Amino acid sequence: MDxxxxxxxxxxxxxxxxxxQSIIAACDAAGIYIPRLCHHPELEPSGNCRVCTCKINxxxxxxxxxxxxxxxxVENNTPQLTADRRTLIEMLFVEGNHPCPxxxxxxxxxLQALGYRLGMTAPxxxxxxxxxxIDATHPDVYLDHDRCILCSRCIRASRMEDGKTVFGFExxxxxxxxxxxADGGLxxxxxxxxxxxxxxxxxxxxxxxxxxYRTPNGQRRFDTAPIGSDIEARRxxx
Amino acid sequence: xxxxxxxGVADVLARFPADRVRLMDIALAVQxxxxxxxxxxxxxxxxxxxxxxxxxEDTVSFYAFLDREPRGCHxxxxxxxPVSLIKGxxxxxxxxxxxxxxxxxxxxADGMFTLQWTSDxxxxxxxxxxxxxxxxxTELSPADVxxxxxxxxxxxxxxxxxxxxSSLVQAGPLLSGPFGKADGTLAALELTPDKVIEQVTSAKxxxxxxxxxxxxxxxxxxxxxxxxxxxxxxxxxxxxxxxxKDRVLLTEFPDLVFDGMTVAGYALGARAGLVYLRGEYAxxxxxxxxxxKSRRDAGLLGSRICGRDGFDFDIRIQLGAGAYIxxxxxxxxxxxxGKRGAPRDRPPFPTERGYLKQPTAVxxxxxxxxxxxxxxxxxAWFSGYGTAESAGxxxxxxxxxxxxxxxxxxxxxxxxxxxxDLVGAPDAEFVQMSGPSGQAIGPKDFGRQIAYEDLSTGGxxxxxxxxxxxxxxxxxFSDFFVDESCGWCTPCRVGTTLLKQGFEKIVGGRGTLxxxxxxxxxxxxxxxxxxxxxxxxxxxxxLSTMRSFPEAFEAKLRPEPFAPRMDLHxxxxxxxxxxxxxxxxxxx
Numbered sequence: 119m120d121x122x123x124x125x126x127x128x129x130x131x132x133x134x135x136x137x138x139q140s141i142i143a144a145c146d147a148a149g150i151y152i153p154r155l156c157h158h159p160e161l162e163p164s165g166n167c168r169v170c171t172c173k174i175n176x177x178x179x180x181x182x183x184x185x186x187x188x189x190x191x192v193e194n195n196t197p198q199l200t201a202d203r204r205t206l207i208e209m210l211f212v213e214g215n216h217p218c219p220x221x222x223x224x225x226x227x228x229l230q231a232l233g234y235r236l237g238m239t240a241p242x243x244x245x246x247x248x249x250x251x252i253d254a255t256h257p258d259v260y261l262d263h264d265r266c267i268l269c270s271r272c273i274r275a276s277r278m279e280d281g282k283t284v285f286g287f288e289x290x291x292x293x294x295x296x297x298x299x300a301d302g303g304l305x306x307x308x309x310x311x312x313x314x315x316x317x318x319x320x321x322x323x324x325x326x327x328x329x330x331y332r333t334p335n336g337q338r339r340f341d342t343a344p345i346g347s348d349i350e351a352r353r354x355x356x
Numbered sequence: 357x358x359x360x361x362x363x364g365v366a367d368v369l370a371r372f373p374a375d376r377v378r379l380m381d382i383a384l385a386v387q388x389x390x391x392x393x394x395x396x397x398x399x400x401x402x403x404x405x406x407x408x409x410x411x412x413e414d415t416v417s418f419y420a421f422l423d424r425e426p427r428g429c430h431x432x433x434x435x436x437x438p439v440s441l442i443k444g445x446x447x448x449x450x451x452x453x454x455x456x457x458x459x460x461x462x463x464x465a466d467g468m469f470t471l472q473w474t475s476d477x478x479x480x481x482x483x484x485x486x487x488x489x490x491x492x493x494t495e496l497s498p499a500d501v502x503x504x505x506x507x508x509x510x511x512x513x514x515x516x517x518x519x520x521x522s523s524l525v526q527a528g529p530l531l532s533g534p535f536g537k538a539d540g541t542l543a544a545l546e547l548t549p550d551k552v553i554e555q556v557t558s559a560k561x562x563x564x565x566x567x568x569x570x571x572x573x574x575x576x577x578x579x580x581x582x583x584x585x586x587x588x589x590x591x592x593x594x595x596x597x598x599x600x601k602d603r604v605l606l607t608e609f610p611d612l613v614f615d616g617m618t619v620a621g622y623a624l625g626a627r628a629g630l631v632y633l634r635g636e637y638a639x640x641x642x643x644x645x646x647x648x649k650s651r652r653d654a655g656l657l658g659s660r661i662c663g664r665d666g667f668d669f670d671i672r673i674q675l676g677a678g679a680y681i682x683x684x685x686x687x688x689x690x691x692x693x694g695k696r697g698a699p700r701d702r703p704p705f706p707t708e709r710g711y712l713k714q715p716t717a718v719x720x721x722x723x724x725x726x727x728x729x730x731x732x733x734x735x736a737w738f739s740g741y742g743t744a745e746s747a748g749x750x751x752x753x754x755x756x757x758x759x760x761x762x763x764x765x766x767x768x769x770x771x772x773x774x775x776x777d778l779v780g781a782p783d784a785e786f787v788q789m790s791g792p793s794g795q796a797i798g799p800k801d802f803g804r805q806i807a808y809e810d811l812s813t814g815g816x817x818x819x820x821x822x823x824x825x826x827x828x829x830x831x832x833f834s835d836f837f838v839d840e841s842c843g844w845c846t847p848c849r850v851g852t853t854l855l856k857q858g859f860e861k862i863v864g865g866r867g868t869l870x871x872x873x874x875x876x877x878x879x880x881x882x883x884x885x886x887x888x889x890x891x892x893x894x895x896x897x898x899l900s901t902m903r904s905f906p907e908a909f910e911a912k913l914r915p916e917p918f919a920p921r922m923d924l925h926x927x928x929x930x931x932x933x934x935x936x937x938x939x940x941x942x943x944x
Contacts, residue, residue, distance in 0.1 A: 166845055166846070167846050168845050168846055168885045171885050178884050183701040184701070209846055209847070209851060212850070243878075244854065244857060246853070267846075268843070283411060285410065288414065291839065291849060292838065292843070292852070294849065298410060
């Protein structure tokens, strides 16, 4: 059955949407990039990072969890929103330990790429230097908790796509962290390297062993084009 | 207490259905049996409910009153709020710590006692207060400590200082009887459900939790929404520091609360009502269950209420476990479903998809009392009190530097000055209106009215007199939000900690004007970007203090344009200790 088609505007540009489609999905299809971090097009949205916050009919809301509605007026690319989004990215940088120059994900990391895209230069917030561990107990996958930004992508992927529920949160507030479905390490869980959960991490928290540096630094996704370029390339090509 | 008694856990689990919605109840019951939730208990619960271990841990690790580590047989939780500290909670804590030979946060070597601070326990008018193994102790002094510990070590039936004085100082039309047990329900049954909602709407009742949404509209939206069931939820997670009026209602007027819920049940076509009772109020559990039982016996709950065919409605109480965020309605619903209390994104609103994805009306305890009285006395009676936009009266919880702390029922529109006269606080220097999530106001705002259209409040009113440090108190509130942030979204999870750190620098006299500007900017980002009301209001202690008391900030600032976050001398202390000598003083 065909779903109803309607239009709304983003920064004055008319965008087409289907009933039930989120703002971010409609914008992706139309070639309008809304910065985002926890959202993944193949997973249910969860609204953790708040980077995709837009002004929706005058009120701030996340584009990944807000359904598009007929006639909605969305502001996306404004100096205020860009500044607020940059602050969120910076918060995530200082919350964990993110040494880009020697991180395996450099150039492929969505956090780093958003830092560049949103104009984060020198840090303005105080580093928290949390004491976090590496879990290397699994033969094919390691967890580097230093990098985790609590986006919940792996939690959602493992539960919904892999049917395993290997991941979850533990604790609350600034002490909240990624937890696994075992008393010991990741090696005790049902995790497999081919799992969706192993391939959706936006940073270098979940890393496949013996698979790094196939693409050298300098030639990776975001080394060659800013994050969001792929979406923006769709503009006008529908 | 037998730690790790597997038989005990199995017996507890056997008492519950294999329903993951009941995870909170099960975790609380298992903990009460074996002391804490060890790995074996978590495995057993997961197996019972057909859940993954990581899912059980996700929920139980969220709540302050659920323990994954062993604790003492006796849990001494001291209420830590600016008001309790003013009243001497620090000295009480020191006395406990000294008598037990442990620091606050520690457990005695014999495993008998754990001593810790906890957030406000709803006793702001009788501080210093404590929860000991679920029992409330009030107006403590260091001299009480030996007797309390002796009673805990012995087998005293009642702990000293465990009497709670009635907090109701002034009742108004809402709480002045006489009233029967079911005046509201009986009046409602004379009307159609739609007419009941019309009456609540024309009374202009607005939510008493503080947000002020029109109750009639909420009920109409819930009734209209399509679902297999409709639910009535009473928000008794009274966690805002400084408020205790819901405790008074649940203690002294429980029939009015349940009468109001029954009215809502009839109006919405609901068969089930749930009371979400904060874990700190577990001491009210038995009495509330008694009241529910007596209402069932009297035909006021259950099937065919008041003899009306087809009107079946009953009420279950869900106990919380120490999480301020669960006062936010969507977090409360998540918690009711046995999950961590993380808020939901809206839309959909609970009126459409709430508890178990069904249409749900979540209302404050006081709102239900108002609804019961509106049905019994009429909409005009109710809206005859208050102002044009804020009908009726409001229960105000007053604490701090005043002669007569307690709950006051006052008409909306009363000024802060009038309230201060009423409670005996002639020399108030500032008032924290509506708790930490509200605002700090000074004398220039004391002429303002308490009403949704001016100073909106959930009721918490903390008064601070001469000599109190407004910045230090705001810092305590900032710290409260660090503890209570749920962690789901970035701005609140990280922002609350960064705000506290930035504020500490200024309060500690190490900040410059640039630090104040940066703090304000960060605070506004947290307001704009946070997912729920907690994050959106968490910067209020800082922002409202900046607005009301700029001179307090100015007095703390250093003149130079920049001062580093790090204190070099402090940072070198470890090296100095290892080397065993002080660095050579800088040349002047």
